[in-house]
Each structure stands twice: as structure tokens, then as C-alpha cells.
Amino acid sequence: MSPSRPTTVCSRPAKPGSATSGSARRRSLLVLATAAAVTLGTLGLTTAPAGAAVVRRADPADTLQTSLNDLVRGGDFPGALAAVRGRDGRTRDYTAGVGDLATRARVPVNGRVRIGSTTKTFTAVVVLQLAGEGKLDLDTPVEKYLPNLVRDNGNDGRAITVRQLLQHTSGLASYTDYLPPFLEILHRYTEPRELLDMGLAHEPTFAPGKGWNYSNTGYVLLGLLAQKITGRPIGEEITNRIITPLGLRDTYWPGVGEQRIRGTHPKGYHSRTGEPGGEPVDVTELDPSVAWSAGQLISTPRDVNRFLGALLGGKLLKPEQLEQMKQTVKTSESPAEWTYGLGLMKFELSCGGYGWGHGGDIPGYEIRNGVTEDGRAATIAVTAMPTRQAAADQVNAALDTALCAQK
Secondary structure, eight states: OOOOOOSSSBBOETTTTTOHHHOOGGGTOOOOSSSBBBSSSSSOOOOOOTTTOOOOOOTOOOOHHHHHHHHHHTSSOOOOEEEEEEEEEEEEEEEEESOOTTOOBBTTTTTTEGGGGGGGHHHHHHHHHHHTTTTTTTTSSSSTTTTSSSSSTTTOOOOOOOOHHTTTTSHHHHHHHHGOOOOGSOOOOOOOOHHHHHHHHHHOOSSTTTTTOHHHHHHHHHHHHHHHHHSSHHHHOOOOOOHHHHHOOOBBBOOOTTTTOOOSOOOOOTTTTSSTTTOOEEEEOGGGGTTGTTOOOOEHHHHHHHHHHHHHHTTOHHHHHHHHTTTOOOOOOOOOTTOOSSSSSSEEOSSSSSEOOOOETTBBBEEEEOOTTSSOOEEESEEEEEEESSHHHHHHHHHHHHHHHOO
């Protein structure tokens, strides 16, 4: 939920949601327009090979299927898939386009995809659960839990609180702004401390608490914080505290060195040049360590809906922590219609009311999602990151259509 711009591994929030490594060199290309992103640069596929678009026939009244058909027909995305849950609890699945440009296989219903910065909400839940257990305090400086770790180039852990990391008000520069071109590091394993050090190698963008800047560095630091307090890997904590209790059978944290996507999934693509119209490269297999606790998870549209519904329904956090998670602030680079909480975004709907979610971007995939207070939920995924603002806006509009159609 933020202005939209292309990225490479963990992108900033675009209007409803994500994590990106949007290179500072391309800041003007797409102003994050959806709450989301975990990527690393300008990825995205703007033009698919001739004849690649395969649309599904839809009832004229089915506005979401029409929206997905339009997404793939425009050439920016080879495939799209979605799951929408109404207030009655019933879910409808949608697909459009192709799941493999070489074989032209159909997009699998509820296929697994990389969810990029939607991972941030999972990481935030773990941290907030630890706060609810009395194991950390949100307004205590990070220095207490990770002594002497944040001290370089004007960055000072003695002045940065846990809450500021969760809300992107710490001032830490985002390491994804300084990553090499994505295709150069596609299969490179990266340690979390490397990611942190990359961010700390740069001066803060502002003094802690004095601004807002989407920082993947901050969420890597939160992952390290959770590990220090629990004595266990962040992926294990997310699995044991969220994935297993909720029965998210298609959601998992990839193991060290695991580059493939398990189970049924559409392939993800990336423009070789990073520009609109570039040759599409299959990047389905990649090392997600470059996103880590800011964007490493794999899931499905249905599982993301279940997770967000459980979160907003009070099944994961105590009332006090959930209320704090929903306390949002305006951001310096976002549309007026969305604000950012503690790993959660709030955005206005065209039909009235608000949605809550956190989108994500990672090479090969973009995801936008949201739930409403009355139980509606929707998650949409496309199989390339947009390189044009119009394409990013179109994905956001499809999410709005999905949520408002259930009203």
C-alpha cells in the first residue's frame, strides 16, 4: 500500500502490500502503489510473447474474473490467480493466463507462490506475541536485546525502538536499495547478517521516529531479534506459532539452500532488462535468503486469506497487541488512502470502509491482499512484478474489486 515502483527482492508497500529492493536508481519509475513488496529492483514483465494471454470465460456479472482477464490481456503478467472469501465463509477461486510460457499450461487453482513482503506480517506477529508474553517491550531500544549490533554510520540501536522497526519509522536505510541486479544474485545464498550490514553501511534516512521509510533492513533486524529472544530460527518460530496452529498446509518457510517451490505452482518471470518489454526470464527457482524475515515465505491465496482473517479475528494476538498493530501512521510516500501499522496496512475501499493487509513483491511474483472487519477476504497474485505504474495500479484495482464485490 504505498506508491508503486519496481524492485527486486523486497519491495516497499504499494497500495495494498509488499517488500521490495527497489533500487534507488529507479525510484522514479513506480511509486509503490500497493501495500506491499519484497523484491530487489526493477523486475516485472511487461510484455509476454505473442499469444501468451489465455483468458477464462466469465459471467458478465463476475467482475473479478473480468479484472484478472484484463491483467493478463495487457501483457504485463503471464498469469494471475486469486481466492475470494465472502462474509458467509465461502471461497471462490479464480485464474487467468498461463502458468508456464513454454508449455502454456493453465495457471493452477490456488497454486503456491512466493509472497514477498506479506512475510513481514508473519514476522511482526511473532514479535508482537513475544511482547504479549512479556519477553520484550515495544518501546525499549533494540540495544537492550542486541547489544552493540546497530552502531555504524550514524545508526544507533540505543535510539531505535522495536516499535519503530515494526512501523518503518526507525530511519534505517533499506538494504534492498543497494543490491546488485537481481539476475546476478538469483542463486546466491546470503546470510541475514550480510543483509543487515548492507543496510547499516549507509547513514540513516532520518533520526529515529522523525519520519517514515520502508526498510527491509528493519525487518531483518526484527528476525534477528526474535531469534535472540527465543533461541530458535525465525522460520521455525513462524511455523510453530502461526503456520501449524492455523493449519496453513500450503504455507512454508523454505529451508537453507532450498530454491524450488514445492507442490503445484505457476512459474514466475522477470524481465531480462528490468524494463517494460524485456525478454521474460523464468525465475521460479531462486534463493530467497536475500529476503529472509522481510520476504521469504511461500503460500497460496487461500492460506493468506486464512492467515489475515485469523489475525484480524483475534486468534493470533492478545487484544492489546492486536490493537497496537492496528495503530497506523501516515507515510511520506503513500497515497492518502492508506496508512501503516506494525507490519500491517490499512487502506480505503471504493465501496466504503477499509481493508487490512500487506502485499508483497519478489522476482517472479506480486501479491496483493486484504481482509475487512466484516469477514471478507481476497488475495490476488500475478506471475511477474510490474514495470509500469499502470500495471501496478491495475493489480490494486483488482483487489478493490474483489473485496467490494462481496459487500
